[in-house]
Amino acid sequence: MLTVKNVYASYGGSLILQGVNLSIAPKEIKALMGRNGMGKTTLMRTVMGLLPPRSGEIIFNNEPIHNLQTHEIAAKGLSYVPQGRDIFGDFTVWENLRLGMLKSDRSSRNIPEGVFEYFPILAERRNQKAGTFSGGEQQMLAIARALVTRPKMLLLDEPSEGIQPSIVDQISEILTKINRETGLTILLVEQNVEMVLDTAMSCAFMEKGQIVESCPIEAVRQDDSIITCHMAL
Amino acid sequence: MDLTVQILNGLNYILVLILVAMGLVIIFGLMRVINMAHGEFFLLGAYTVVMTDQIGWGFWPGLFLAPLVVGLIGMAIEYICIRHLYQRFMDTILATWGMSIAIKQFIIVVFGPAGLMIRPPLPQMARFAGIEYPTYRLFIMLVALIIICVTYYVFLRTDFGLGARAVIDNRNMAAVLGINTRKMYRTTFTFGSALAGLAGAVMAPLMSCDPQMGLGFFIPAFLAILMGGTGTLAGVLVGGGVVGGADSLISFLYSPVMAQIVVFSIAIVVIRIRPQGLLGSKRYV
Numbered sequence: 380m381l382t383v384k385n386v387y388a389s390y391g392g393s394l395i396l397q398g399v400n401l402s403i404a405p406k407e408i409k410a411l412m413g414r415n416g417m418g419k420t421t422l423m424r425t426v427m428g429l430l431p432p433r434s435g436e437i438i439f440n441n442e443p444i445h446n447l448q449t450h451e452i453a454a455k456g457l458s459y460v461p462q463g464r465d466i467f468g469d470f471t472v473w474e475n476l477r478l479g480m481l482k483s484d485r486s487s488r489n490i491p492e493g494v495f496e497y498f499p500i501l502a503e504r505r506n507q508k509a510g511t512f513s514g515g516e517q518q519m520l521a522i523a524r525a526l527v528t529r530p531k532m533l534l535l536d537e538p539s540e541g542i543q544p545s546i547v548d549q550i551s552e553i554l555t556k557i558n559r560e561t562g563l564t565i566l567l568v569e570q571n572v573e574m575v576l577d578t579a580m581s582c583a584f585m586e587k588g589q590i591v592e593s594c595p596i597e598a599v600r601q602d603d604s605i606i607t608c609h610m611a612l
Numbered sequence: 613m614d615l616t617v618q619i620l621n622g623l624n625y626i627l628v629l630i631l632v633a634m635g636l637v638i639i640f641g642l643m644r645v646i647n648m649a650h651g652e653f654f655l656l657g658a659y660t661v662v663m664t665d666q667i668g669w670g671f672w673p674g675l676f677l678a679p680l681v682v683g684l685i686g687m688a689i690e691y692i693c694i695r696h697l698y699q700r701f702m703d704t705i706l707a708t709w710g711m712s713i714a715i716k717q718f719i720i721v722v723f724g725p726a727g728l729m730i731r732p733p734l735p736q737m738a739r740f741a742g743i744e745y746p747t748y749r750l751f752i753m754l755v756a757l758i759i760i761c762v763t764y765y766v767f768l769r770t771d772f773g774l775g776a777r778a779v780i781d782n783r784n785m786a787a788v789l790g791i792n793t794r795k796m797y798r799t800t801f802t803f804g805s806a807l808a809g810l811a812g813a814v815m816a817p818l819m820s821c822d823p824q825m826g827l828g829f830f831i832p833a834f835l836a837i838l839m840g841g842t843g844t845l846a847g848v849l850v851g852g853g854v855v856g857g858a859d860s861l862i863s864f865l866y867s868p869v870m871a872q873i874v875v876f877s878i879a880i881v882v883i884r885i886r887p888q889g890l891l892g893s894k895r896y897v
Contacts, residue, residue: 429784449787465785481775482790
């Protein structure tokens with residue numbers, strides 16, 4: 380589905396990605412883990428075209444996308460929920476969702492079926508200002524807005540950050556359900572080990588701008604020294 | 613009686629000022645570009661009318677053509693020059709300033725430096741509420757009001773407006789959702805230019821058209837935005853009202869020179885006390 384080949388990218392003058400190689404199979408949920416400052420967010424921004432790579436290739440659905448602009452990458456079927464969610468706080472829930480539809484033709488501008496089934500709270504509060512939502516509700520809105528663009532693959536950056544545990548569980552469940560029912564491929568950057576174990580099928584670890592280990596989730600479940608080795612400070 | 617006429621004249625000025633300022637603030641809000649050539653778009657609109665008047669088509673085709681012609685010129689300038697300078701704030705000021713000088717000189721070369729008058733398109737007087745008032749000035753107010761309402765509608769109620777406000781709020785996130793921000797910039801710059809062109813065209817019959825006339829609207833429009841707050845459409849209404857109202861009132865009571873002094877003083881005081889403008893800069897609604 381997505382293949383990142385030997386990608387280098389720098390941000391603010393320093394080289395953050397130093398030859399990243401990563402691939403994700405269709406319908407897979409892959410977790411990307413690592414300590415802060417290792418380049419996880421930079422990798423996502425680079426894939427989305429928000430940061431041009433210095434060298435290397437990014438292939439999505441057998442097409443190179445590393446020279447495309449962000450809106451063109453979105454049109455290919457990649458969507459991204461950034462860290463901190465970046466919802467439009469002054470806009471209503473409904474306006475936030477409508478933004479996800481603007482790229483499609485005028486005739487097909489409707490909310491895909493199922494979005495409100497996964498997130499019934501958004502239907503109830505469609506006229507509320509998104510800025511008044513709690514962190515967990517904003518995260519749900521951000522994921523729903525990404526789904527409205529009808530993506531083939533979703534990049535999720537730290538969805539559990541700053542959210543109470545019961546909502547994190549709920550979001551894990553919804554992500555698993557969406558993946559099972561629609562086959563959506565998900566790349567999940569996460570520090571919350573429990574959430575990774577609940578949702579992911581495989582796991583990759585990043586250190587100093589490179590992927591240093593990849594393994595199926597069972598391996599992590601059986602041997603948690605893998606996690607302590609890459610995550611402990 | 614005299615006062616009513618003066619109030620109407622003041623309202624007239626305020627509405628046209630808002631038209632000019634609105635184009636300026638939309639371009640600034642979306643692209644962070646201070647368009648120093650905005651006054652010259654006004655100028656080009658006025659000279660479009662001068663041209664159609666001179667070749668014998670009269671005023672009305674010119675009024676129709678001006679926003680189209682100036683919009684296209686704006687689109688070309690965005691394509692040739694400004695799109696290469698996004699994110700380079702100072703450079704855009706210099707580049708658009710250069711454009712403004714070039715446009716002024718172009719007008720001097722083609723039409724000469726002297727002031728030109730055009731035949732009044734609606735010479736009749738309207739009588740109401742015990743006063744006589746030029747029909748054409750009423751027409752200007754109507755046109756300006758309609759355009760202001762349409763602009764509000766476009767930005768607050770349509771899908772295009774939603775996308776534009778999203779780009780203003782968070783450019784990267786808007787792009788992630790599939791919005792073509794470059795195209796949005798070009799459309800908006802064209803629209804803002806067309807607004808200035810239309811304002812120039814409607815004002816042409818009331819003024820002596822000369823190559824410096826753009827400045828007379830650019831500076832007050834700029835002050836109106838600084839006072840009202842950048843990045844808000846409602847701020848333009850407030851700022852335009854304060855600048856245009858004070859200018860008209862004091863010109864009538866004392867003199868135009870005094871009016872200039874007072875308007876600039878108000879601007880300095882407002883900006884000193886509220887640098888973010890009367891309505892602030894964050895919200896766009």
